[in-house]
Amino acid sequence: MxxxxxxxxxxxxDDDSVLVRRFLAGDVSAFDSLYQRYYNKVYALARGIxxxxxxxxxxxxxxxxxxxxxxxxxQQRSQFGxxxxxxxxxxxxxxxxxxxxxxxxxxxxxxxxxxxAEEQQEDxxxxxxxxxxxxxxxxxxxxxxxxxxxxxxxxQIADVLGCSANAAxxxxxxxxxxxxxxxxxxxxxHETEQDA
Amino acid sequence: MKQNKMHESVQEMLWMAAESGDAxxxxxxxxxxxxxxGELARVRAxxxxxxxxxxxxxxxxxxxxxxxxxxxxxxxxxxxxSVFLGLAxxxxxxxxxxxxxxxxxxxxxxxxGVTGSETPTDVAKGSGTSTAPPAIPTEPEPEPQGIAARPVxxxxxxxxxxxxxxxxxxxxxxxxxRAAGMxxxxxxxxxxxxxxxxxxxxDALLTLRPDEAAMLLERVAPxxxxxxxxxxxxxxxLEKVNNLEAAPAKRAEPARNQEGAG
Numbered sequence: 075m076x077x078x079x080x081x082x083x084x085x086x087x088d089d090d091s092v093l094v095r096r097f098l099a100g101d102v103s104a105f106d107s108l109y110q111r112y113y114n115k116v117y118a119l120a121r122g123i124x125x126x127x128x129x130x131x132x133x134x135x136x137x138x139x140x141x142x143x144x145x146x147x148x149q150q151r152s153q154f155g156x157x158x159x160x161x162x163x164x165x166x167x168x169x170x171x172x173x174x175x176x177x178x179x180x181x182x183x184x185x186x187x188x189x190x191a192e193e194q195q196e197d198x199x200x201x202x203x204x205x206x207x208x209x210x211x212x213x214x215x216x217x218x219x220x221x222x223x224x225x226x227x228x229x230q231i232a233d234v235l236g237c238s239a240n241a242a243x244x245x246x247x248x249x250x251x252x253x254x255x256x257x258x259x260x261x262x263x264h265e266t267e268q269d270a
Numbered sequence: 271m272k273q274n275k276m277h278e279s280v281q282e283m284l285w286m287a288a289e290s291g292d293a294x295x296x297x298x299x300x301x302x303x304x305x306x307x308g309e310l311a312r313v314r315a316x317x318x319x320x321x322x323x324x325x326x327x328x329x330x331x332x333x334x335x336x337x338x339x340x341x342x343x344x345x346x347x348x349x350x351x352s353v354f355l356g357l358a359x360x361x362x363x364x365x366x367x368x369x370x371x372x373x374x375x376x377x378x379x380x381x382x383g384v385t386g387s388e389t390p391t392d393v394a395k396g397s398g399t400s401t402a403p404p405a406i407p408t409e410p411e412p413e414p415q416g417i418a419a420r421p422v423x424x425x426x427x428x429x430x431x432x433x434x435x436x437x438x439x440x441x442x443x444x445x446x447x448r449a450a451g452m453x454x455x456x457x458x459x460x461x462x463x464x465x466x467x468x469x470x471x472x473d474a475l476l477t478l479r480p481d482e483a484a485m486l487l488e489r490v491a492p493x494x495x496x497x498x499x500x501x502x503x504x505x506x507x508l509e510k511v512n513n514l515e516a517a518p519a520k521r522a523e524p525a526r527n528q529e530g531a532g
Binding site for chain 1: 281282285312313316317319320321322323324325326327330331333334335336
């Protein structure tokens with residue numbers, strides 16, 4: 075928000091709501107601003123849920139296409155970011171279930187093994203986190219991504235998931251505990267491999 | 271084993287200390303629960319790893335804009351489509367009604383015994399209950415097999431009339447028939463005579479339909495005016511008609527006599 079806008083309590087021109095209004099008035103560049111602003115946030119969320127960068131990019135494009143199409147119907151009862159995250163979570167979870175079905179029916183080929191190996195070489199810690207995440211359900215992944223990566227509050231997470239704050243807190247607690255169990259197992263395996 | 275026995279409230283404090291990263295909170299937790307020091311360290315490492323593992327992309331891919339559909343265009347298309355649909359419904363309805371009416375009329379004729387060679391005129395004459403239009407003397411046309419009879423459209427054409435003067439003779443009357451478009455065959459034995467329709471007013475003009483004029487001639491002259499076809503009449507002397515009618519009776523008498531003799 076600009077200094078002048080903060081002084082008079084008016085929203086700045088680059089506020090989400092202002093960008094939404096500009097887009098609805100026909101200013102396509104306003105959508106580009108929203109896209110640039112939320113690109114990495116949506117990517118991180120989709121990557122956390124899907125565990126694959128290519129799938130995450132597909133889900134990201136689908137999410138913004140949904141936003142483009144449905145923005146005229148956005149009531150602005152919640153913040154634009156919350157609404158966008160809701161679409162992103164739903165799109166990524168649907169994408170995960172769809173690709174899971176496809177991959178279950180396909181044999182693991184050398185190309186996919188090679189891709190996993192390259193990612194491990196790039197960032198071993200990040201890959202261990204991703205490996206632990208992949209062992210969780212999509213809903214748990216979405217919760218942890220929103221909480222740790224997007225630093226959303228419990229109220230915001232509740233708004234994204236369409237539940238109460240207390241329910242969000244309980245679900246986050248359980249997801250966190252499941253992650254801890256999986257993480258500890260993987261860390262023990264990792265230490266054993268290093269010792270060997 | 272210690273992890274499993276950890277109280278829920280302690281677990282919550284552990285998570286809070288680990289996630290906050292606050293040195294005071296960590297020191298306080300370790301002081302109160304020294305047995306969970308190792309677990310706190312593991313959770314802190316895990317939270318750090320989790321936070322640092324946030325995926326990032328240095329390049330932002332271009333957004334592939336979907337083709338923007340204008341709602342007004344859709345509204346217009348919907349309007350045009352609904353207009354076409356409405357017109358199609360009205361047209362089909364009109365066709366069905368016409369078809370229904372046509373077939374109902376056809377069924378009425380068949381109930382009254384109309385065959386393919388008969389016209390509604392014949393039905394009107396025969397039963398008197400038909401809903402067919404007024405009779406017009408027309409040549410019966412053979413209907414094609416398997417095609418339903420269609421109603422005859424009422425013709426508004428004027429009927430030919432025969433005009434007779436008050437002092438007209440028989441031959442003048444026959445000429446009047448011909449002037450009205452009739453074909454009249456006259457027997458050579460027919461003789462001309464004054465009809466005496468209105469001798470006191472010879473300029474008076476009597477206009478009649480051909481069948482009425484024929485009946486009038488038969489009443490005022492010793493002739494039979496026979497309608498032998500559409501617009502076609504035969505005029506023969508009355509005495510000839512009487513001879514023709516008497517002849518079969520004379521021929522029948524010998525037969526009766528033969529039966530009596532036998």
